[in-house]
Amino acid sequence: MDSGSDAPPLTPAGRRIVDAAEELFYERGITAVGVDLIAERSGVTKRTLYNRFGSKDSLVAACLAERDRRWREEVRAAVAASGSAEEAVTAPFEALRSWTSTYTRGCAFLNALAELPDPRHPGHRVATDQKRWLRDLFEELATAAGCRGPSALATRLFVLHEGAVATEPLALGSVTAAADLARELVRAASRG
Amino acid sequence: MDSGSDAPPLTPAGRRIVDAAEELFYERGITAVGVDLIAERSGVTKRTLYNRFGSKDSLVAACLAERDRRWREEVRAAVAASGSAEEAVTAPFEALRSWTSTYTRGCAFLNALAELPDPRHPGHRVATDQKRWLRDLFEELATAAGCRGPSALATRLFVLHEGAVATEPLALGSVTAAADLARELVRAASRG
DNA sequence: TCGCGAGTACACTGATCTGTATACCTCTCC
DNA sequence: GGAGAGGTATACAGATCAGTGTACTCGCGA
Numbered sequence: 001m002d003s004g005s006d007a008p009p010l011t012p013a014g015r016r017i018v019d020a021a022e023e024l025f026y027e028r029g030i031t032a033v034g035v036d037l038i039a040e041r042s043g044v045t046k047r048t049l050y051n052r053f054g055s056k057d058s059l060v061a062a063c064l065a066e067r068d069r070r071w072r073e074e075v076r077a078a079v080a081a082s083g084s085a086e087e088a089v090t091a092p093f094e095a096l097r098s099w100t101s102t103y104t105r106g107c108a109f110l111n112a113l114a115e116l117p118d119p120r121h122p123g124h125r126v127a128t129d130q131k132r133w134l135r136d137l138f139e140e141l142a143t144a145a146g147c148r149g150p151s152a153l154a155t156r157l158f159v160l161h162e163g164a165v166a167t168e169p170l171a172l173g174s175v176t177a178a179a180d181l182a183r184e185l186v187r188a189a190s191r192g
Numbered sequence: 193m194d195s196g197s198d199a200p201p202l203t204p205a206g207r208r209i210v211d212a213a214e215e216l217f218y219e220r221g222i223t224a225v226g227v228d229l230i231a232e233r234s235g236v237t238k239r240t241l242y243n244r245f246g247s248k249d250s251l252v253a254a255c256l257a258e259r260d261r262r263w264r265e266e267v268r269a270a271v272a273a274s275g276s277a278e279e280a281v282t283a284p285f286e287a288l289r290s291w292t293s294t295y296t297r298g299c300a301f302l303n304a305l306a307e308l309p310d311p312r313h314p315g316h317r318v319a320t321d322q323k324r325w326l327r328d329l330f331e332e333l334a335t336a337a338g339c340r341g342p343s344a345l346a347t348r349l350f351v352l353h354e355g356a357v358a359t360e361p362l363a364l365g366s367v368t369a370a371a372d373l374a375r376e377l378v379r380a381a382s383r384g
Numbered sequence: 385t386c387g388c389g390a391g392t393a394c395a396c397t398g399a400t401c402t403g404t405a406t407a408c409c410t411c412t413c414c
Numbered sequence: 415g416g417a418g419a420g421g422t423a424t425a426c427a428g429a430t431c432a433g434t435g436t437a438c439t440c441g442c443g444a
Contacts, residue, residue: 177344
């Protein structure tokens, strides 16, 4: 469940490989990107890629884990920056706003799950962990803020969040709509 | 925008190809499934597949269009079966409940968009049309029911719907949570 | 000075990919 | 009875796929 702490430090070439692969996988899809292209983009030989990661599947998992680590960092920062416990509950939606201003191809983890149906794929676990972590974070924050029914509220906020990020590429204003509704839900659950 | 009406009728072999391909694409991902496997599964030669559809990309679009047609039928039936104009607004969530009891790999159209980033891909258009149609249907139904702010309400319902279907494979109860919240939103927008 | 880890260079395997060529069969409809 | 549409059978082209083998270079630390 923990993300990023147990990862071995990357060599310079390993770093470049992950960076290039992460971008390519996100922009074009995982299955559609070959290891030859990743090696070329990162200025590295295919031999080095396989010496570092062993297989394409492992590289996919490493890329998702790295993205998850970076995303959780942003979410935690948004939570820490919020002015009150109630505000903290919707802080992930603030992080989402800045996140989607950079990444306009939807959620990399949902996209990965679309391409990796096999639960034994190492990337599958990383993606599902990212989702469960967010749902649990909502519950934790809702409980800390003294919201009524924190578990049900957390699931609602989670669904809203995922719907927003998944439909963001359609440019229908879903991120703003979801954030507004989320704030209303938290406000309603905090009154009394 | 219209779905299914302008499609040429399929030959028996064409029918089997679409059926087999639709299932394989959904279960394993579009890029991961080759035309040889589709031909084998549908008991047809590859020659016939290419005589019918011309290319894999066209077949992908045909499969998505067929799925869209079937899904809209179910949604329209749910709308027609609802007891009141207010109930009709959340009818797509009822259709979603039965839809996701059959299909547990999330939304085929969001999954397709994850794999087909190129807007020139014929399947890309089919998928985005499906999404816009649903959002517009929500607005139409909300307007007919006399809801306040039908456009903003429609976007909220749409985000909820997409979040539910996208996260349904995670088994976190998102479909029920989304349906409940949707009903509350419509009720709140109908009072007065 | 020596060993070792990191990385390069490059050829190569075997499988799989989309798509095509050619020849033939069978049914229906005019 | 002849044409054409729908389909079969099979072989093939050319590219790309993930992954390996082998021999080399460079820099650093014991």
